[in-house]
Amino acid sequence: MDPTSVGSLANFINTQFHKLDILVNNAGVSGMIVDAEDFTSLNLGYLAEDFTGSNLKNIEIVGAKTDMVKQVVKHTYETDEICLRTNYYGTKQVTQALIPLLLQSHSPRIVNLSSSFGKLKFLSNERAKEEFLEDAREGLLEKKGWPVSLSAYVVSKAALNAYTRILANKLPKISINAVSPGFVKTDMSFNGGEFTVEEGARGPVILALAPDGGPSGLSFYQMELSTF
Ligand SMILES: NC(=O)c1ccc[n+]([C@@H]2O[C@H](COP(=O)([O-])OP(=O)(O)OC[C@H]3O[C@@H](n4cnc5c(N)ncnc54)[C@H](OP(=O)(O)O)[C@@H]3O)[C@@H](O)[C@H]2O)c1
Structure with missing residues (x-):
C-alpha cells in the first residue's frame, strides 16, 4: 500500500465527515x-467447498488434491511478498490510519x-509471517513444512485473523x-466459485450493520460463527 494514498484517504474522510462508521477491508490478492x-x-468448486466449509470435514480429500493444485498454481518470491503486503500489511496500515476516525463514531x-x-489449523506460529518470507526467499517452503499450495495466502489470512x-x-x-x-x-476465482457476489457479501454486510453490543474479535464463515 502506498502510505501517501492511505494518508490522503484518512485526510479526505476527516475533512468531509470527521468520523468513520464502517471500515470493510476487502482488498486482497491470491x-x-x-x-x-x-x-x-x-x-476447484469441489475442492474449495471442502476446504472453506466451516467444519473442514473433508480435509483428507483436499490433501489428495494437493498435487493437482501444485501443477496449475505457481508462485514466486515476488507474488508471495505482494500477497502478504496486500492481505496483511496493507490492511493493517489502512486500519491503523483510520482508527482515530472510527473512534469518533458512535x-x-x-x-x-x-x-x-x-x-490456525493450517498455521499456528505467531512469527510465521516473517519466517515465511525468509523461507520463500531461500526456496525452502516445502522443506520447512509450510502449506504447499496457496502458502502466501494461508499465511496472510492467518495473520489477518x-x-x-x-x-x-x-x-x-x-x-x-x-x-x-x-x-x-x-475475478479471484475466475468466476468459478460456488456463490454469487450477493451471497458472498451477505456475511460482511450483516457484520458491518450489526447492532451495538454485537460480536467482536470473532471469525465467521458467511453468516455462521466459525473458529480461528
Ligand atoms: N472469491 C472468493 O472465493 C474468496 C474466498 C475467500 C475470501 N475472499 C476474500 O474476499 C476479498 C475480495 O476478494 P474477491 O474475490 O472479490 O477478489 P477480486 O475479484 O480479485 O477483487 C479483489 C479486489 O481487491 C483490490 N485490490 C487488490 N490489491 C489491492 C491493493 N494493493 N490496493 C487496493 N486494492 C487492491 C482489487 O482492486 P483492482 O481491481 O483495482 O485490482 C479488487 O477490487 C479478498 O480479501 C479475498 O481474499 C475471496
Missing part, C-alpha cells in the same frame, strides 16, 4: 500465478475479509470481526 483454464478444469465497525484458508483478535481486544469500543465469504464467483 498470490498465485494461474492459468485460468487449467484452474477451472481442476473442478457505532464503529471493522470487517476483515478473511478466508477459511487462514485457519490474528490481527483481528488482537485489535478487538485492544479496542473494545469498535466491533471488529473477520469473515470468509465462501467460494465466490469473482
Whole structure:
C-alpha cells in the first residue's frame, strides 16, 4: 500500500465527515500465478467447498488434491511478498490510519475479509509471517513444512485473523470481526466459485450493520460463527 494514498484517504474522510462508521477491508490478492483454464478444469468448486466449509470435514480429500493444485498454481518470491503486503500489511496500515476516525463514531465497525484458508489449523506460529518470507526467499517452503499450495495466502489470512483478535481486544469500543465469504464467483476465482457476489457479501454486510453490543474479535464463515 502506498502510505501517501492511505494518508490522503484518512485526510479526505476527516475533512468531509470527521468520523468513520464502517471500515470493510476487502482488498486482497491470491498470490498465485494461474492459468485460468487449467484452474477451472481442476473442478476447484469441489475442492474449495471442502476446504472453506466451516467444519473442514473433508480435509483428507483436499490433501489428495494437493498435487493437482501444485501443477496449475505457481508462485514466486515476488507474488508471495505482494500477497502478504496486500492481505496483511496493507490492511493493517489502512486500519491503523483510520482508527482515530472510527473512534469518533458512535457505532464503529471493522470487517476483515478473511478466508477459511487462514485457519490456525493450517498455521499456528505467531512469527510465521516473517519466517515465511525468509523461507520463500531461500526456496525452502516445502522443506520447512509450510502449506504447499496457496502458502502466501494461508499465511496472510492467518495473520489477518490474528490481527483481528488482537485489535478487538485492544479496542473494545469498535466491533471488529473477520469473515470468509465462501467460494465466490469473482475475478479471484475466475468466476468459478460456488456463490454469487450477493451471497458472498451477505456475511460482511450483516457484520458491518450489526447492532451495538454485537460480536467482536470473532471469525465467521458467511453468516455462521466459525473458529480461528
Ligand atoms: N472469491 C472468493 O472465493 C474468496 C474466498 C475467500 C475470501 N475472499 C476474500 O474476499 C476479498 C475480495 O476478494 P474477491 O474475490 O472479490 O477478489 P477480486 O475479484 O480479485 O477483487 C479483489 C479486489 O481487491 C483490490 N485490490 C487488490 N490489491 C489491492 C491493493 N494493493 N490496493 C487496493 N486494492 C487492491 C482489487 O482492486 P483492482 O481491481 O483495482 O485490482 C479488487 O477490487 C479478498 O480479501 C479475498 O481474499 C475471496
